[in-house]
Amino acid sequence: MKCWAGLLLYWPLACMAADDALSQVMRALAAVPAVEASFREEKTLAMLDTPLVASGVLYYRAPDFLRKRTLYPHPEDYEADGHWLTVETPDAGRRQFNLNGYPQLRPFVEAIRATQAGDQAALERYYQLELWGTPADWSLRLTPRDTDAQRYVAAIVLRGRNGRIDSMETLEPDGDRSLMTITSR
Amino acid sequence: MRRWSIPLLWLLAALGCGWIVLTAPVAADLALFASRADPVTELLLEQLRSGPTTRLILLGLAGDVEPERAAVSQRLAERLRVNREFARVANGADALPEAELQALFAHRYRLSPTVAPERFTVEGLRTGLQQRLAELQSPLAVFQKRWLAGDPTGELLTLFKQWQGGLREPAKRRGVWFSPDGERALLLVETQASGYDLAAQRAAVTAIRAAFAAASTGTGVRLEMSGPGVLATLAADTIRGQAEWLSTLALAAVVLLLLLVYRSARTVWMGALPMLSSLLAGAAAVDLIFGKMYLITLAFSMTLLGETLDYPTYLFSHRRAADTVADTVRQLWPTLRLCVATTMLGCLAMLDADFPGLSQLGVFTVAGIAAAVATTRWLLPALLPPDWMPPRPTAIGPWADRVLQPRPRLALALGGCGLLALLILIGKAPALWENDLAALSPVPHELLRLDQELRTALGAPEVGHLIAITAPDAETALRHGETIAAYLDERQREGALAGYDGAMRYLPSAQMQQQRQAWLPDAATLTANLNAALAGLPFKPGLFAPFLDAIAAARTAPPLRPEDVRGTLLGTRVNALLFPGEHGWTALLPLSGVRDAQALAAGLPQGEASRAYYLDLRAETNRLVAGFREATLARIGWGAVLIVAVVWLGLRAWRQVIAALLPVGLALVFTVAALLALGERLSLFHLVSLLLVLGVGVDYGLFFSRPGADPDLRRRTLHALLVCCGSALIVFGMLSTSALPALRAIGLTVSLGVAASFLAALIAARPLLTRMS
Secondary structure, three states, X not given: OHHHHHHHHXXXXXXXXXXXXXXXXXXXXXOOOEEEEEEEEEEEOXXXXXXXXXXXXXXXXXXXXXXXEEEEOOOEEEEEEOXXXXXXXXXXXXXXXXXXXXXXXXXXXXXXXXXXXXXHXXXXXXXXXXXXXXXXXXXXXXXXXXXXXXXXXXXXXXXEEOOEEEEEEEEOOOOOEEEEEEXXX | OHHHHHHHHHHHHHHHHHHHHHHOOEEOOHXXXXXXXXXXXXXXXXXXXXXXXXXXXXXXXXXXXXXXXXXXXXXXHHHHHOOOOEEEEEOOOOOOOHHHHHHHHHOXXXXXXXXXXXXXXXXXXXXXXXXXXXXXXOOOHHHHHHHHHHOOOOHHHHHHHHXXXXXXXXXXXXXXXXXXXXXXXXXXXXXXXXXXXXXXXXXXHHHHHHHHHHHOOOOOOEEEEEOHHHHHHHHHHHHHHHHHXXXXXXXXXXXXXXXXXXXXXXXXXXXXXXXXXXXXXXXXXXHHHXXXXXXXXHHHHHHHHHHHOXXXXXHHHOOOOOOOHHHHHHHHHHHHHHHHHHHHHHHHOOOOOOOHHHHHHHHHHHHHHHHHHHHHHHHHHHHOOOOOOOOOOOOOOOHHHHHHOOOHXXXXXHHHHHHHHHHHHHHOHHHHEOOOHHHHOOOOHHHHHHHHHHHHHHOOOXXXXXXXXXXXXXXXXXXXXXXXXXXXXXXXXXXXXXXXXXXXXXXXXXXXXXXHHHHOOOHHHHHHHHHHHHOXXXXXXXXXXXXXXXXXXXXXXXXXXXXXXXXXXXXXXXXXXXXXXXXXXXXXXXXXXXXXXXXXXXXXXXXXXXXXXXXXXXXXXXXXXXXXXXXXXXXHHHHXXXXXXXXXXXXXXXXXXXXXXXXXXXXXXXXXXXXXXXXXXXXXXXXXXXXXXXXXXXXXXXXXXXXXXXXXXXXXXXXXXXXXXXXXXXXXXXXXXXXXXXXXXXXXHHHHHHHHHHHXXXXXXXXXXXXXX
C-alpha cells in the first residue's frame, strides 16, 4: 500500500526526470557545431542470404546541413541542406529535390539531422520520442506519427553519449533492419 | 377592328420570335471564322473546340501563409477528385493510387519501352540484378523493394519515368505544386467536357468554387482560376455584365434625349418598337436558319440598334400639322425605302454558305432591318392618332438655315483631305490589321495575364504546336504515332524541340506490344538464364518465382487496347490524346520548346492509311482570322456595288447617286484614319462596325440629298439627322469607354463613323447636288 502510494507520488517526478534527460541530451547535441565521422552500415534483408554492408563518411554542420557519402561498395552521395536534398549516383547523376515536395523522405532525413541538431520540436513533428538511460549513455526511440510513414518504418533507435550519436538502427515493419554505426574522426 | 389587326399581328410575331430566341443557344465558337472543307482547318477547329488543352482549368491559391495554401490545395484536390465531371485533378501530391500502380505493374512487359531481347539474356539479367542490389543499399530502398521479386529488370521504373514525362512538373512545397516564388499553390484540373461547352464549363467552375469554399473555410486563401473554359464563361459573364450596364446607361441617356427634343413620352416607347422588332426578328431568323447564334453576331446586333432607332426619328421630326401621320410616312417612304434597300442589299452580299459567321451577320441584318422598317411603316401609324404631333418637333430657328448653307470650298477641302487620307491608308495597308485572336478576346487583359502566369508556373501545355494524326482506327493511329515518335526522338537529340507527348507513350500499338511479347523468352530459357545470372549474388533461392510467373503470363496475354484501360488514370491520359471523331480516329502529339517548326513539319513521316498534320495553332488561327477578314472585305466590296446599283435604280440620276454616296465614302476613310491615329489596330469588331457606319452613312447621304426638298423640309431633315446622330453618339460613345476590347472597338468605330458621316453628308451632299445641276 505504501509502496503504491510512493509510486504514485514519484511517478510524475520520474517522468520529469526522463523529460529532463531528453532536454539535457538535446542541449548537448545542439551544442555540437560540426561533426565529421565515418560510418558502417549493415542491412539485414529477408530477400538476401547475407547482410549488405556499406561504408563511407558523414558530415554535419549546425543547424541543418547533413551529408552522407557512401564510398563502398557503390559511390553514392546524399546531401540535405535546408529544404534541399541532393542525390548523386554514378548512374543517374546529380538530382535535386525540394524536401517539402517529398514529405515521405523528410522523416528519414530528420531522424538523424534533427537529432544531431538537438531540435526536439522538429523531431516531435514526425515522431513520438522515448528516451532511456542517462545523458552520458542514452537511447532514443523514434516512432513515426504518420500512418503512411509507418508503412515503411516501424521505429528508429539512436544510441549515443552526451552530444555524440554512436549508432542509428532502422527497423522496418517486415522485419528488415539496418544498423549504422558512427565513429567520430 | 381593322385598326387593331396590325398591332395584334405584330404582337404575335414578336412573341413567336421571342420564343425562338429564348430557346436557341449562343456559341462563343471559332467555327464562324472558318471556311468549310479544309482538312487542316477542320482538325484545328476540333482542337480549339474540344482538344485536351481546352479542357484544362488552371487554379492558383494565393494569400494567407504557405502551410495554409498547401493544406487548402490538398483538401480542394480531395474534394474535386470524387467529382466525375473532372477527368484529372493534379496538385503534385498525386502519387499513383495503389490500384493504378498494380495495373501498371501487371501490364509492365507490354507497356515498357525498355523491354528488349537483350534484357533477358544472362548478361542482361545480371546487369538488372546488380542494379537492384545497388538500389537496396540506398536509403530510398524502403519505397521500392516490394516490387523487386517480380521485376528484377526494373520495367516499373521505366513506366514511372514515362508517366512523369509529358508534363514539366512545377516545383513542390509541402508536397504540392507551388509557383517558383512560393506565392501560389497550383492545381491543374481537366474537365470531361469540351472547353467550349459553356454550360458544362460553367458547372465545372461552380463545382470548383463550391469545393474551394468548403476547403478554405477559416483561412485567408484566395482562389484564382483560368483556362480556356473559364475564360470563355468569364468572357460571357463580363460581356453580359458590361453590356447590360452600359446599355442601360445608354438607354437612359437616349430616353432623356428624346424627351428633351420632342417633349413627349410617347416618342420614347414608339421609338423603341422598331428597335425591339429588329432585334427579335434578326435573332429569330439567325436561330431558325443556323440553330445557334455566334457571339460576334450578338455584338453586331447592338450596332444595328444605331440604325433602327433612326427610322422612327425620321418620322417624328418630319411631322407637320397639315398632314396625317400616315401622310408623313408616305412622303418619307421613297427615301426610307431606299435607305432600307441599300442596307439590306449590302448585307445580302454577306450570305455565303462557306462562311457561317458572315452569313449570320447578313441574315441578322436583313431580317432585323426589314422588321424595323415594317414596324415604322405600318405599326406606328396604326398605333398613333392620325393627327398626332410631338409637342415641339421644330424648335429650330434660323441657325438651321445657317448650318445648311452650302459651303462648296469646305466641301472641296474635305474631299481633298479624304483623298489624301485614302492614299496614306492604301500606302500602309498591311500594317492595319489585327489578326491575333488574343487581341480579339473579350477577356480583360489582367485575366489573360493571370492565365499566362498560371500556365507558365504549371508548365501546362500551351495552345501552341502539335502534330495531329488522322487514321481509320486507333491501332493505325498508334502505329503512326510510334513512327513519328522515333522521328521526334531524333530531332530532339538534334535540339529541334524540347519534348513531346502522345498516347503511344502510355499505350503502345498492339503491334508493338506483340513485338515485345515475342521478345520474352520461354520458361525453360528464362529459368536457365536467371540461375546463371544469380550465381555469386546474395539473393535467396526461389526469390524470383513471381518474375518467372509474370513473364510466362505476359507471353500469352492479349494486347492492351484503348477500351481495356477505360476508367483508369492510364485511360484518362490516353483518351485525352487519342479519340474517335467524325472521320475515324485522331491522335495528338503536343510538342514543347519547338525551335524550327518548318523543318519539323517538312520531315514528318506519313502513313499508308493515315495522315499526319503539323499544326501551329496560333499561326493557323491567325490565318483563319485573316481569311475571314479577306472574305468580309470582298463581300463588303460586292455589297458596295449592289448599293450603288440600288441607289441608281431609286434615284435614276448619277449626280444624286454621287451626292448620296460620296459623303459616306469620305466618312469611312476618315473613320479608319481616325481609328489608326488613335492607335487602334483594325479587328473584326471594327470591321462589322464599319458595316453599320456604311448603312447609317448612306441613310444620311440620301436624306441630305433628298430631291425636291423645300427649305422647311430640309430643316426638319436636319433636325431628324441631328437627333439620330446624337443618340448614336450617346450609345456608342458609352460603349467606347468599356474596358472590353470588343465593346470598345464597336463603340469607338460607330461613334467616330456616325459623326464623320453626319459631317460629310452635311457639308458635301448639297454642294455635290448644286454643283452638278
